[in-house]
Amino acid sequence: xxxxxxPSKAMPVQEMDVYTDTRDYLAPARRxxxxxxxxxxxxxxxxxxxxxTVHWHEVIEHIEDPVVRHQAMMYQKExxxxxPYGLNGDxxxxxxxxxxxxxxxxxxxxxxxxxxxxxxxxxxxxxxxALCVDKMVVFPTPMLFLGMHPQVDMEVLLxxxxxxxxxxxxxxxxxxxxxxxxxPFNSPExxxxxxxxxxxxxxxxxxxVTSTRYKPVHANEYMRLYSMIEETGKPIAxxxxxxxxxxxxxxxxxxxxxxxxxxAWCNIVHMTNWVLNGIPERFPKLKSVWIESGLSWIPxxxxxxDDQYLMRMxxxxxxxxxxxxxMRQNCWYTCQPMEKSSEVGLKATFEMxxxxxxxxxxxxxxxxxxxxxxxxxxxxxxxxESKRNILGMNAANCFGLEPKLRWK
Amino acid sequence: xxxxxICREDELEDQGKTVVEIDGLQIGVFRLGDDFFAYxxxxxxxxxxxxxxxxxxxxxxxxxxxxxxxxxxxxxxGVHVVCPWHxxxxxIRTGKFAGASDVDIMSLEGYATQxxxxxxxxxxx
Numbered sequence: 001x002x003x004x005x006x007p008s009k010a011m012p013v014q015e016m017d018v019y020t021d022t023r024d025y026l027a028p029a030r031r032x033x034x035x036x037x038x039x040x041x042x043x044x045x046x047x048x049x050x051x052x053t054v055h056w057h058e059v060i061e062h063i064e065d066p067v068v069r070h071q072a073m074m075y076q077k078e079x080x081x082x083x084p085y086g087l088n089g090d091x092x093x094x095x096x097x098x099x100x101x102x103x104x105x106x107x108x109x110x111x112x113x114x115x116x117x118x119x120x121x122x123x124x125x126x127x128x129x130a131l132c133v134d135k136m137v138v139f140p141t142p143m144l145f146l147g148m149h150p151q152v153d154m155e156v157l158l159x160x161x162x163x164x165x166x167x168x169x170x171x172x173x174x175x176x177x178x179x180x181x182x183x184p185f186n187s188p189e190x191x192x193x194x195x196x197x198x199x200x201x202x203x204x205x206x207x208x209v210t211s212t213r214y215k216p217v218h219a220n221e222y223m224r225l226y227s228m229i230e231e232t233g234k235p236i237a238x239x240x241x242x243x244x245x246x247x248x249x250x251x252x253x254x255x256x257x258x259x260x261x262x263x264a265w266c267n268i269v270h271m272t273n274w275v276l277n278g279i280p281e282r283f284p285k286l287k288s289v290w291i292e293s294g295l296s297w298i299p300x301x302x303x304x305x306d307d308q309y310l311m312r313m314x315x316x317x318x319x320x321x322x323x324x325x326x327m328r329q330n331c332w333y334t335c336q337p338m339e340k341s342s343e344v345g346l347k348a349t350f351e352m353x354x355x356x357x358x359x360x361x362x363x364x365x366x367x368x369x370x371x372x373x374x375x376x377x378x379x380x381x382x383x384x385e386s387k388r389n390i391l392g393m394n395a396a397n398c399f400g401l402e403p404k405l406r407w408k
Numbered sequence: 409x410x411x412x413x414i415c416r417e418d419e420l421e422d423q424g425k426t427v428v429e430i431d432g433l434q435i436g437v438f439r440l441g442d443d444f445f446a447y448x449x450x451x452x453x454x455x456x457x458x459x460x461x462x463x464x465x466x467x468x469x470x471x472x473x474x475x476x477x478x479x480x481x482x483x484x485x486g487v488h489v490v491c492p493w494h495x496x497x498x499x500i501r502t503g504k505f506a507g508a509s510d511v512d513i514m515s516l517e518g519y520a521t522q523x524x525x526x527x528x529x530x531x532x533x
Contacts, residue, residue: 008428
C-alpha cells in the first residue's frame with residue numbers, strides 16, 4: 001500500500017432527490033459556466049418551466065368568472081386527492097421522471113427561506129445562477145395541454161388567470177424573468193383581448209400558442225390576431241407538447257416513443273399550415289418562434305415541403321419563395337432538446353436553418369431533457385460569434401432585449 | 409499517482425455507494441457484493457453528476473417462445489447508476505452505458521480500487 005494515503009471527504013449531497021437544492025443539482029453547470037467564462041456572455045434562456053399547479057390555489061383567485069372562481073376555490077379547499085381544478089393535463093405527465101430516475105422532473109420541493117419574493121422567483125433565480133443565464137423565460141407545465149380542453153371557456157378563464165397571476169405576482173419579483181404569455185387560442189376573440197391587455201405588461205416579451213391543439217393556424221379567424229401581434233413587434237411562439245390520445249400517437253406504448261414524436265408532430269403540422277398558407281407573406285414582420293420540438297424535424301419539413309411545392313404550386317399561391325426560405329428567414333427555433341447523436345446531421349441542420357441568426361438557446365429546465373448552455377458552447381465546428389448569437393444575441397435581436405449581463 | 413482512502417469496507421452496503429471529493433475531484437465508489445468500483449462523478453453525456461444519481465436494477469423485457477412480449481421485469485444481475493440530470497443508465501460493473509448493448513456508446517471514467525485491512529481505497533492518477 002502507498003505510504004502517501006490521501007484522505008477523502010464525503011460530498012454533502014450523496015444522492016439527488018426532489019428535495020435537493022437547484023444550485024446543488026446544477027453545480028456541474030455552474031462549474032462549466034465559470035470555466036467557459038459565461039459571465040461575459042449574454043445568455044438568454046427562451047424556454048424554462050415552473051410548475052404552476054404547485055400554486056394553483058393562487059392562480060384560481062384570478063379567474064374572472066365569479067361562479068367558476070368560487071367553484072374552483074371550494075374544490076381546491078375541500079376536495080382531496082384530485083388534480084388541480086379545471087385542468088385537463090395528459091396521461092404522459094405521470095411518466096416524465098422515468099420512475100424516479102430523474103428526480104428534478106418529479107418536483108422541486110427544496111427549501112426556500114426567502115419570503116420577499118414568490119417561491120417560483122427564488123427557484124428561477126437559482127437556476128439562472130447555476131446556468132449563468134441572464135434572462136429566463138418561464139412557461140407553465142400542465143397548462144401546455146389546455147388547447148385540448150373540451151371547454152373552450154375554461155381554456156380562456158384559466159389562461160387569463162395564469163397570465164394575470166404570473167404578471168402580477170411572479171414576474172415583478174425579478175426583472176431577469178420574462179414571459180411569452182399564453183393565448184387562449186381556441187377563442188380567437190379572447191386571444192386578441194390577451195394581446196391588447198398584456199402586450200405592454202412588464203416582463204411580457206411575446207405570445208404563446210400551446211401547440212397541442214387541433215385548430216388550424218391558417219384559419220381566417222386568426223388573421224386579426226396575427227396582425228395585432230405583428231404590430232406589437234413581439235414574436236408569436238408555438239410551444240410544443242404531446243397528446244397521447246391523438247389516434248396515431250395512441251399506438252405508441254411507451255412515453256419514449258410518444259414523446260419523441262409528439263413534441264415534434266404538433267409543430268410539424270402547424271409549421272406546414274403556417275408556411276403553405278403564406279402567413280409569412282401576409283404578415284412579413286411577424287416573427288414566429290418554434291419551441292421545444294428539437295431541431296431534427298426542421299430539415300425534414302423543409303425538404304418535404306420544397307419537394308411537394310414544386311409539383312403543386314397552385315395549392316400554395318401566396319408563396320413567393322420556397323417553403324424552406326420562409327422557414328429559414330421568418331422563423332426562429334429553440335435548440336432544446338438538441339439531437340446530437342449524428343454530428344453530420346446536426347451540422348446540416350445548423351446550415352439549413354441558418355443557426356447563426358435563427359437559433360435560440362433554451363434549457364427547458366427543470367424537465368428531464370433539459371440542455372445546459374454547454375451544449376452550444378462546446379460545439380467545435382461553429383465560431384464564437386455563432387455561439388454568442390445562439391446563446392443570447394439572437395434572442396436579444398428577435399425579442400428586442402437589452403443584453404444586460406447579470407452575473408459579471 | 410495517489411491512493412485515496414474512501415471509507416471502511418463495512419460502511420458500504422451491497423448495491424450502496426458513497427460520493428467523495430479529493431482536491432476538487434469528485435468520485436463515486438460503489439459496492440456490488442465483495443467488489444468495489446469507482447468512477448468520476450461526471451456523466452459523459454452532458455456533464456451531469458452521475459454518481460449522485462439513484463441505483464436501479466436493469467429492466468428487461470420478457471419474451472415467450474413465440475416472441476410475444478410478456479411484460480417487463482427487473483434483472484437482479486444488472487445494477488445501474490442513473491445520472492440524475494437526464495436518466496442515462498451505466499452498468500456499475502463495467503462503467504459502460506447500459507443500453508444498446510451490442511455497441512460501445514459511452515463509458516464513465518473509472519479508477520482502480522483496493523481493499524486492505526478493511527479499508528477501501530481508490531487509486532487516482
